[in-house]
Amino acid sequence: MERERPVSDVARTLGMTQPGASKHLRILREVGLVRVREAGRERLYALDARGLRPIHEWVGGFEQYRNETFERLNTYVRELQVAREEADDA
Amino acid sequence: MERERPVSDVARTLGMTQPGASKHLRILREVGLVRVREAGRERLYALDARGLRPIHEWVGGFEQYRNETFERLNTYVRELQVAREEADDA
DNA sequence: TTGACGCATGCCCATATCGGTATATATTAC
DNA sequence: GTAATATATACCGATATGGGCATGCGTCAA
Numbered sequence: 001m002e003r004e005r006p007v008s009d010v011a012r013t014l015g016m017t018q019p020g021a022s023k024h025l026r027i028l029r030e031v032g033l034v035r036v037r038e039a040g041r042e043r044l045y046a047l048d049a050r051g052l053r054p055i056h057e058w059v060g061g062f063e064q065y066r067n068e069t070f071e072r073l074n075t076y077v078r079e080l081q082v083a084r085e086e087a088d089d090a
Numbered sequence: 091m092e093r094e095r096p097v098s099d100v101a102r103t104l105g106m107t108q109p110g111a112s113k114h115l116r117i118l119r120e121v122g123l124v125r126v127r128e129a130g131r132e133r134l135y136a137l138d139a140r141g142l143r144p145i146h147e148w149v150g151g152f153e154q155y156r157n158e159t160f161e162r163l164n165t166y167v168r169e170l171q172v173a174r175e176e177a178d179d180a
Numbered sequence: 181t182t183g184a185c186g187c188a189t190g191c192c193c194a195t196a197t198c199g200g201t202a203t204a205t206a207t208t209a210c
Numbered sequence: 211g212t213a214a215t216a217t218a219t220a221c222c223g224a225t226a227t228g229g230g231c232a233t234g235c236g237t238c239a240a
């Protein structure tokens with residue numbers, strides 16, 4: 001992430017072959033998560049954090065359901081208590 | 091997301107079979123993204139947004155590289171300009 | 181210009197994943 | 211008790227995915 005790296009470097013780091021890394025990087029490039037810079041016979045890949053922005057926001061969109069989830073849970077628990085009290089009364 | 095639903099409901103909504111939905115929900119349950127409540131012969135599934143929190147934070151952790159990415163890009167562009175000027179001088 | 185190097189692609193195999201059918205289990209209704 | 215309903219699981223086939231090797235193409239160095 002921290003700096004751009006040639007394909008073979010990525011491959012070595014991840015313990016895979018050069019073609020393997022090349023194919024992964026291709027996908028990441030196609031979805032906009034990395035950018036490439038050609039330097040001679042090397043292709044320097046680097047993270048393009050902009051591509052993660054939509055993902056981050058999408059996941060964050062569920063945040064609003066956090067409280068609601070617990071509210072539902074509380075409602076349920078209260079219903080249980082009421083039901084029990086009524087059963088005790090009978 | 092907005093409320094708890096029985097398996098068959100989820101299946102119908104997603105246009106898949108009941109076993110299909112059941113298997114997906116099992117996975118989601120195992121990774122903590124949904125919770126289940128047994129109601130008679132029904133299993134009411136609901137989103138557990140807490141499970142998304144770590145994902146959200148993990149993705150957000152890359153946010154710090156956003157600016158750095160552009161700084162690297164700017165540095166590169168400046169290097170190009172300098173190199174061109176030197177070439178022009180020669 | 182020729183050989184070495186870096187990368188991308190084509191091809192192939194092993195395995196994972198997805199979705200379906202059949203079926204066992206548990207619960208409700210009669 | 212028996213039938214109907216809701217779910218989970220086992221099993222199976224089609225397809226996707228991951229990773230390797232062989233190879234072609236561009237680039238650099240001698």
